[in-house]
Amino acid sequence: MKKLLPILLILFSSSTLSKESAIDKGLAQCRSNPMNISDMAVVDCYEAATKSWDKLLNAEYKLLISDTELSKEFKDSLKRSQLAWIKYRDLSLDAITKFYDNERGSYWQIVSTENKMYITKNKAIELHKLRISSDPSAPAEN
Numbered sequence: 001m002k003k004l005l006p007i008l009l010i011l012f013s014s015s016t017l018s019k020e021s022a023i024d025k026g027l028a029q030c031r032s033n034p035m036n037i038s039d040m041a042v043v044d045c046y047e048a049a050t051k052s053w054d055k056l057l058n059a060e061y062k063l064l065i066s067d068t069e070l071s072k073e074f075k076d077s078l079k080r081s082q083l084a085w086i087k088y089r090d091l092s093l094d095a096i097t098k099f100y101d102n103e104r105g106s107y108w109q110i111v112s113t114e115n116k117m118y119i120t121k122n123k124a125i126e127l128h129k130l131r132i133s134s135d136p137s138a139p140a141e142n
Contacts, residue, residue: 026052027049050116065078093116096112097116100112
């Protein structure tokens with residue numbers, strides 16, 4: 001079983017990188033869709049991408065927490081870190097919303113939603129990198 005675990009991790013890491021790429025491609029396709037000419041339609045594209053990044057973030061977190069090779073001390077620290085990050089995220093999202101609410105024009109909703117997406121995207125990628133960092137055979141990040 002121990003020999004199978006690195007293979008499964010490599011496959012999942014590749015799968016995760018594919019999911020990351022798929023999220024970015026899906027966002028690009030949504031944004032370039034001729035039917036999405038309104039600013040609100042583009043906001044919907046970013047909101048869908050954010051949900052996808054959040055699912056990926058949660059999957060990476062669950063993989064880290066369930067890894068039997070990792071110490072209890074690390075897992076406790078990771079849990080505390082994630083709880084603090086959630087508070088940071090919520091406060092940041094509120095600040096971003098309030099900042100762009102002062103701007104005129106619906107375009108600023110796109111900018112606001114894009115900035116919000118990057119908070120979740122960056123954390124998902126950070127957790128993924130942490131999870132694969134001790135696996136020398138894992139594929140490099142793009």
